Amino acid sequence: MKNIAVLGSTGSIGRQTLEIIAAHPDAFKLVAIAGGTNVDLIIEQANRFKPALVSVSTKELAEKVKIHIPEQTKVVYGLEGLIEVSIHEDVHTLVTAVVGSIGLRPTLAAIEQGKQIALANKETLVTAGQIVMETVDKHGAAILPVDSEHSAIFQCLQGENSKQVEKIILTASGGSFRHKSREELVNVTVEDALKHPNWSMGRKVTIDSATMMNKGLEVIEAHWLFSMPYEKIEVLLHDESIIHSMVVFQDSAVMAQLGTPDMKVPIQYALTYPDRFPLHTPRLDLAQIGRLHFREADFNRYPCLRLAFEAGKTGGTMPTVLNAANEIAVTQFLRSEIGFLEIEKVIERTMEQHDPIPNPTLEEIEEIDRWARERAKTLGRRC
Ligand SMILES: NC(=O)C1=CN([C@@H]2O[C@H](COP(=O)(O)OP(=O)(O)OC[C@H]3O[C@@H](n4cnc5c(N)ncnc54)[C@H](OP(=O)(O)O)[C@@H]3O)[C@@H](O)[C@H]2O)C=CC1
Ligand SMILES: CC(=O)[C@@H](O)[C@H](O)COP(=O)(O)O
Numbered sequence: 001m002k003n004i005a006v007l008g009s010t011g012s013i014g015r016q017t018l019e020i021i022a023a024h025p026d027a028f029k030l031v032a033i034a035g036g037t038n039v040d041l042i043i044e045q046a047n048r049f050k051p052a053l054v055s056v057s058t059k060e061l062a063e064k065v066k067i068h069i070p071e072q073t074k075v076v077y078g079l080e081g082l083i084e085v086s087i088h089e090d091v092h093t094l095v096t097a098v099v100g101s102i103g104l105r106p107t108l109a110a111i112e113q114g115k116q117i118a119l120a121n122k123e124t125l126v127t128a129g130q131i132v133m134e135t136v137d138k139h140g141a142a143i144l145p146v147d148s149e150h151s152a153i154f155q156c157l158q159g160e161n162s163k164q165v166e167k168i169i170l171t172a173s174g175g176s177f178r179h180k181s182r183e184e185l186v187n188v189t190v191e192d193a194l195k196h197p198n199w200s201m202g203r204k205v206t207i208d209s210a211t212m213m214n215k216g217l218e219v220i221e222a223h224w225l226f227s228m229p230y231e232k233i234e235v236l237l238h239d240e241s242i243i244h245s246m247v248v249f250q251d252s253a254v255m256a257q258l259g260t261p262d263m264k265v266p267i268q269y270a271l272t273y274p275d276r277f278p279l280h281t282p283r284l285d286l287a288q289i290g291r292l293h294f295r296e297a298d299f300n301r302y303p304c305l306r307l308a309f310e311a312g313k314t315g316g317t318m319p320t321v322l323n324a325a326n327e328i329a330v331t332q333f334l335r336s337e338i339g340f341l342e343i344e345k346v347i348e349r350t351m352e353q354h355d356p357i358p359n360p361t362l363e364e365i366e367e368i369d370r371w372a373r374e375r376a377k378t379l380g381r382r383c
């Protein structure tokens with residue numbers, strides 16, 4: 001029996017994780033969950049799974065939740081609540097499915113306690129990859145990727161010598177506006193941006209897919225997860241999201257992991273690794289699909305991808321700034337406060353105004369994260 005905690009249990013990844021846990025009651029037990037503000041859903045989850053611990057965003061919401069769930073379930077709140085869930089003594093694996101760099105402190109706390117991490121929350125690795133990976137090494141913890149591309153690479157690397165990898169290729173759908181030119185992006189709506197061609201996901205990651213910042217964040221995530229220099233990471237547009245990513249070896253062999261787009265596959269694999277459990281999901285039928293399509297990823301069409309490579313290569317606190325400015329700009333876009341093309345401008349200008357600190361401490365990262373958010377808000381208001 002594996003005891004599991006989920007940060008972001010009310011979100012897209014979190015809900016799917018709970019479905020997997022429910023489908024395998026002999027293998028998994030949900031011991032702690034954390035949501036944000038969706039109290040109706042967290043109350044439902046708490047009554048169904050009866051975890052020992054539940055966390056929500058604020059004290060007021062915690063009071064509300066307490067009234068409706070079993071008395072023996074402890075209710076906590078805020079960042080402290082997220083950390084309490086992450087380090088609960090009964091937890092073996094923490095699924096980090098919260099959105100944004102709010103996941104950093106709780107993930108570090110869990111790693112320090114030697115918990116296994118099933119990582120969906122890519123912003124954590126982008127904002128503080130060096131510190132996270134050093135903490136993993138120090139405490140002998142393990143990170144199992146949930147992000148579909150990184151799960152694919154992880155699967156392709158099983159039994160391989162990572163020193164013999166020539167490059168990794170991250171596939172990208174191109175997002176909701178992949179058939180539009182840059183000129184056509186000027187007046188696109190939030191509603192249209194939220195229509196991802198292949199995946200049903202939370203709002204922030206769906207907008208990130210549309211700008212290709214998602215792929216940029218994934219480049220940085222891959223750099224840290226697989227100790228891969230940026231020169232050995234490539235992005236390839238692939239319309240169907242059937243090939244989830246590929247690894248090219250020094251003898252020219254290419255390993256790829258394929259499947260119909262369903263996040264339950266990588267979520268479940270992160271929970272069952274090295275085993276594979278049965279999963280009821282549509283099987284890949286290549287004869288029926290007929291053709292797969294590929295195109296080069298163009299930095300001029302997708303400047304956010306360029307910015308992410310630049311931030312990653314610069315290193316230090318630059319990825320922190322990239323991530324924080326992106327979180328603010330996407331929030332502003334989702335509130336229709338800025339246009340779609342302003343997202344990349346806000347990020348680029350915030351990066352231009354930052355003098356990166358090499359090898360930052362956690363405190364420096366948090367300070368720069370706050371600075372970048374304030375800067376991006378101001379720049380966004382001026383757009
Ligand atoms: N969705 C997907 O298919 C994929 C997602 N990812 C990554 O996984 C992460 C989660 O994505 P996704 O599930 O789509 O996101 P969602 O927006 O669907 O869910 C986000 C979750 O985080 C919670 N949350 C947000 N802010 C806070 C906060 N301040 N304190 C506590 N909880 C908070 C939300 O709670 P509430 O709703 O209750 O407010 C919700 O449970 C992201 O980093 C994303 O990039 C990676 C690959 C695929
Ligand atoms: C499902 C998943 O892992 C997402 O991060 C996905 O990658 C988004 O798709 P694109 O970024 O390729 O549009």
Ligand SMILES: [Mn+2]
Pocket residue numbers: 147148149218
């Ligand atoms: Mn992904």
